[in-house]
Amino acid sequence: MEFFFATMIDLVISREWLATTNVVLACLLGIWIFRNRRLYRRSRAEQANQRDLIENLSEGIYRSSPAGRQLSANKALVKLNGYETEAELLAAAKNIGKEWYVEPRRRDQFRAILARDGFVKDFVSEIYRHKTRERIWITESARLVRDGNGRTLFYEGSVREITETVNRLKAEELLRKLSSQVPGGLVQLERNAKGTYELSYASAGFRTIFGLEPHESFSSPSRFLRMIEKADRRDFARALRASRDALEPFDMEFRAIAADGTNKWLRASAKPERVRGGVMWHGYVNDISVRKRNEMEIQKLAFFDPLTGLPNRRMFMDRMARAVGRCHDRAGCGALIFIDLDNFKTLNDTRGHDVGDEYLVQVARRLQACVREGDTVARIGGDEFVVILDIAGHDYAHTYRAAIMTANKVLAAMRGAFEIGQFNHASSASLGVVVFNGRDCQPEDVLKQADIAMYQAKAAGRNGMAVYDHLSMSPESDRYRLLNEFKAALGTDALELHYQPQMDDSGHVIGAEALCRWQHPEFGTLLPERFVPLTEQFGLIREFGNFVLATGVAQLARWQRDATTAGLRLAINVNAQALSSDDFVSNLSALLEAHGVKPGLLTLELTESIMTRDRRHIGNRMHALKALGVRLSLDDFGSGYSSLAHLKRLPFDELKIDGSFVADIESGESDRALVKSILGTARTLRLTAVAEHVENARQEAFLRAFGCDFFQGYHYSPALPEDAFAAFVQNRRQPAALTAAPRLRQSA
Structure with missing residues (x-):
């Protein structure tokens, strides 16, 4: 029974446990289900979020x-x-x-x-x-x-x-390739809002210009600025600031020193734009060293004499204009010295151009040693130098004294012997000095005045100086203009020889006298009376004489090649000063040989003024000419210093009656007697007699009656150009027998 109750009690207890257990299990199941549903929802939400995230x-x-x-x-x-x-x-x-x-x-x-x-x-x-x-x-x-x-x-x-990225990379690669092929470098320079600079980009060409390695950093603008020549940094910074403030393009040429120490000329061009509160320049730097060297060489050729390195005429005129301007601004005076080397042409012709060039170089050095720093020494012509004295601000008296002192230094320096290789050259110079105030003159006027004064010194005998006097020398201005125009015309078509026929007593042409004509653009045809005195006064007679002689000999050569004019003689006037030149005979000999001219066809007409010179020296020179075969004529006989004693000692072939006597033989008894006497003297000394200025048949008849051999004057023809003279000869063509040379003196 106890077993039964115990069993019943156990059952009751078991049922309660089971119920409790079921309740607990039910609760747990509910919790699990709730949790899983929540996890499911969360998982679904996370999946949705993930899908949404992926989608977006x-x-x-x-x-x-x-x-x-x-x-x-x-x-x-x-x-x-x-x-x-x-x-x-x-x-x-x-x-x-x-x-x-x-x-x-x-x-x-x-x-x-x-x-x-x-x-x-x-x-x-x-x-x-x-x-x-x-x-x-x-x-x-x-x-x-x-x-x-x-x-x-x-x-x-x-x-x-990544299309945009690839395109950018392609563009950068293309830019790199292009920039590597152009002779320069691309650069971006940024100035930010804080006021600091940064090189945002520098191409490989930019690095090459500055001698940097391909991967060497060059981000610091200060390094770039340090590479700019110190003298150009301030101008560079000033130009960059101006570009920044006005947002105008930057463009500048400057000097730089590359990393290896090489000096370069660079040009930077860049365009600015506003960025991020600052300014960025996009630009280009190019090495222009070659162009700069060429420009400097061109400038040197344009503004400096290549032989001496002195400023040339162009730069001289620029500096002269500045000197005049300074005098005007400071109400002071300046001075100019014009230097012309005496007898340089003789040295150049006899010793050669190399010697002449070396002489000019040494002259330049001596002139520079005579002046102060700031003065200008320039070469403005072949043997013409000028000195501008930088003394603006002083009065006339002080400037005048300074100019005279410098001119004396120059004269002393030029008188010293020049050593040119193994050759010592004794030289001198003629100086013209002018003091100017800058108010009433132009640089060209000052140069003309100094040139006039220099010619005055040369006319006074060379190896000296003359100071331009504004009162006494001002009338020379018209003559100086004519002189300058003549110098420009010398050796050009503006100067030409005309030929006045010389006739024998049968009316046939036996030769001609060469007479120079200057076709002036304003005054028309000028006769020798207008310009020959200028050549004598201002020291150009030798250059003029050389021109006439060279032109005349060339004309004789053409006559010899023409059957109509073959055998004709040519008479050329020779100045006594030209005859005195040491190289006269040698130059004439070279001319005759170069043109193949027979010496006997050339007649040199000498005036009676040679009688006043060193007779021995002149006599030797004339005998040297006779040795060449050249004929010698005494021009204007009867008007000067002739005497029978002198005529006997000098080797003349011909006497030329002064035209003033011929003009008066019809009316003056004394002139007729004098002409008869001259013709008698010629016969006595066996000299040919030539009458000039024959103007009518009566004069010709009188001269022929008393034995004159040849005639020239307007009665036959005026002086004619080359073609007209040849036509005149053709019209008067004579038999061969009549073209024979006239009577010559048998002994000297």
């Missing part, structure tokens, strides 16, 4: 089959391919490898990497935007997903479009 990622996310079928794609990938919905993309894309990649083999390369590594990272490819077929660039990363047995289920990964 900026990168394309996808799954694809190994065979190339697109399985899924987020919005970014759909948009990248040009579609509106995933379904539209999945329906259109059949084979990724064939439809997507520009290069079909690229898909195989992608799969090979996945099969080998299980993943691929940053795989760059050019693809088609699927719908529009636009070519774009992407970078792709993916992994391979397998099942428990290792079989490949699908690929999943991400795609990001």
Whole structure:
């Protein structure tokens, strides 16, 4: 019984436990179910969030089959391919490898990497935007997903479009290639809001210009500025500030020192723009050293004498204008010294141009040693130098004294012997000095005045100076103008020889006298009386005489080659000063030989003024001419210093009766007697007699009656140009027997 009750009690207790247990289990189950539902909801929410996140990622996310079928794609990938919905993309894309990649083999390369590594990272490819077929660039990363047995289920990964980046890189590469081929460098310089500078970009060409290694850092503008020549840094900084403030282009040429110490000329050009509260310049730097050297060489050729290195006429005129301007501004005076070397042409012709050039170089050095720093020494012509004294601000008296002192230094320097190789040259110079005030003059006027004064010094005997006197020399201005124009005409077509026929007593042409004519553009034809005195006064007679002699000998050569004029003589006037030149005989000999002219056809007419000179010297010179075979005539006989004693000692072949006597033989008994006497003297000395200025038949008859040999004057013809003279000879053509040379003196 006890067993029964115990059993019943146990049952009751078991039922209560079971109920309790059930309740507990039910509670636990409810809790588990609630928790799992919450976890489920959370999982679903997380999945939704993940899907939403994937859908809204900026990168394309996808799954694809190994065979190339697109399985899924987020919005970014759909948009990248040009579609509106995933379904539209999945329906259109059949084979990724064939439809997507520009290069079909690229898909195989992608799969090979996945099969080998299980993943691929940053795989760059050019693809088609699927719908529009636009070519774009992407970078792709993916992994391979397998099942428990290792079989490949699908690929999943991400795609990001990098077309803009690739294009930028391509542009940068193109820019790098282009910039490497141009002779300069590209640069970007930025000034930020804080006021500091930074080199944002410098091309390889920029580094090359400054001698830097390809990868050497050059980000610091201070290093760039230190490479600019110190003298140009301030101007560079000032120009950069002006460009920044006005936002105007920067353009400047400056000097720089490269890393290896090479000096260069550079040009920087850049355009500024506002950026981020500051300014950025986009520009270009070019090495212009070669151009600058060429420009400086051109400038040197344009403004400096290549032989002496002194300023030339162009630069002299510029500095002269500045000197006049300074005198005007400071109410002071300046001075100019005109220097002409005496007998330079003789040195040049006898010793050669090399010696002449070296002499000019040494002259330039001596002149520079005579002046102070700031004064200008220039070479403005062959043997013409000028000195501008930089003494503006002083009064006339002080300037005058300074100019005279400098001129004396120059004269002393020029008198010293010049050693040119093994040759010592004793020289001198003629100086013209002018003091100017800058108020009433132009640079050209000052130069003319100094030139006039120099010619005065030369006319006074050379080796000295003359100071321009504004009162006494001003009337010379017209003559100076004519002189300058004559100098320009010398040796040109403006000067020409005309030929006045010389006739024998049968009326036949036996020769001519050469007479110069100047075809002046304003005054017309000028006769020698107008310009020869200028050549004598201002020291140009030798140059003029050389021109006439060379032109006359050339004319004789042409006559010899023409049957009409062959055998004709030519008489040329020779100034005593020209005859005294040491090189006169040698120059004449060279002319005759060069043209192949028979010396006996040339007659040199000398005036009686030679009697007043060194007779022994003149006599030797005349005998040297006779040795050449040239004929000598005493011109204007009877009007000067002639005497029978002198005539006997000098080797003349001919006497030319002064025209003033011939003009008066019809009316003046004394003139007729004098002409008879001259003709008698000629017969006594066995000289040919020539009468000039014969104007009518009566004069000719009288002269012929008393033994005159030849005649010239307007009775026959005025002086004629070359062609007209040849026509005149043709009209008066004579038998060959009559063209024989006239009687010549048998002994000297």
